[in-house]
Amino acid sequence: MLNEWMQNPEVIRLLQLNSDGLLFAIWETLYVTIISTLFAYVIGLPLGVLAVVGEENGVLPLPKWLMAVMNTVINILRSVPFLILMVVVIPLSRLILQTSIGTNATIVPLIVAAFPFVARLVEASLREIDSGVIEAAQSMGCSPFQIITKVILPESRPSLISGLTTAFITILSYGAMAGAIGGGGLGSMALNLGYQRRMNIILWVSVVVLVILVQIFQSIGTRAAVRTDKRIRSQADKKKARDRHKKNVRQQRRFPGAM
């Protein structure tokens, strides 16, 4: 029985350790997700912070037109369906990477789609902070920059970690669509081998592995968010925080379309 399995060409292919195998696909998926998440935060985190502190009564009020431009750009980018976005940013990928296909090329549209999403996630986290704490910091003579780095960001750390979890697993699932433009990873494996070449075992294995990856990162995120939250006193608090985190992640994830 097992022997029979091992003879199956699809299984053989999956077990290969070279760039055709499952292991490599997992690696590619993680690579794309991590790099995209990283850059999405490099752009999205400052934008999310500015969206909160730059308001009229925020700690660092910015010109109204600047806020309007920023919000409009974020909103427009968030409403473009990802499949369309991938095509639209091809020239950008070409400009940055000299190529518009392949695994690296999928990173560019992922970042473009994810940074506005990240900006909104960060914004939502920062808005949870009690305004009294910020006021206390102001009364102590904190500069706006000190308030951002020493009060706003550290105080919203658990919620930011929740958001990071959401962003990470959303980018992971969107990355799966990248198979359409020649990127690698589990999504491409499912699409190009599983579906188009009717290799059913490969299709199901790659889907199941994707789901498992999402679950793993979700529970790592929950743990990290709960563990770093110093407001938690008891087991009951811990359970509440865990449920809140899970609910956030569930609600903030979108049906694949636009992030």
Place this chain on the structure above:
Amino acid sequence: MIELRNLSKTFPTEEGLFTALDQVNLTIRDGDIYGIIGMSGAGKSTLVRCINLLERPTEGQVLIDGEDLMSLSPAALREKRRKISMIFQQFNLLMQRTCLDNICFPMEIAGVPKAKARQRAKELLEVVGLPDKAEAYPAMLSGGQKQRVAIARALASDPQVLLCDEATSALDPTTTRSILRLIQDINRRLGITVIVITHEMAVVEEICSHVAILDHGHVMETGTVEEVFSNPKTEAGRKLVYPDETPQEASGQGRMVRIVFKGGSSQQPLIASLAIDCGVKASILRANTKTINGQAFGTMLIGLPEDEEQVGRAMAYLNSQPNLTVEEETGNAE
């Protein structure tokens, strides 16, 4: 010395401008514990927030030792704010930092070396009576303990002034007392000027030397606590000092006399003396006496018979007593 000169603050609202403070003038001397009392919405928080310019007055000046805060650059204002600490009703501690790190926070932003800051923070935890809570997070503390940490944090920058906005309003009476004691102790030991915002008489009585009554954005009365509370001159003052008093229905009673005790003993058997010495039968309609700073204060409303002659005798007797004033009340006090 803190001087507020012609301070006004208006807020734009949907129904037009709302005047939260109107031409407020106050002088607070160094080392005082100055109470600002008023009903909810009177503008107390707005007033105290104007002192460190968390709220910028629309008009007027905030002078600290003669220096106008409004004229300072943002950086100079931040520097100045380190000398004006504030504590709050909701404590406003950083929930993701330990108590010790909370107390270190003002020193951290002022650039005090870390080791020195931690040393000082530990001393301050001793001062507020929580030496064993250094590594605890605020979520683990009771309300009173949180306020103690907040006080320690407020002291970390060696302030000249401590602003307390309803600092005890979230606490039970026993805890309130202990926090007030601590504030008083700090005032005496360190000579820090304290401004106490509250809607509770008891808080002012407990620790303040001076008080201002604020009502609808106006300062109605100012003075020593004894002066203001023993004989409030304004409607707003009376409402605060004698909250339970309602307009008297003087049915059957001829005349009403309000006796105001100004220190000395209010336990004097005054009514008995009236009956024995003057032969006047007086009835106590209402009494509200308090002990402030060890002296008796308060008012008593008594009813006298209709008879002019008896009233005359009673008034003469009362007027001859030390430490009290007497005024006749017309039928409708309010």
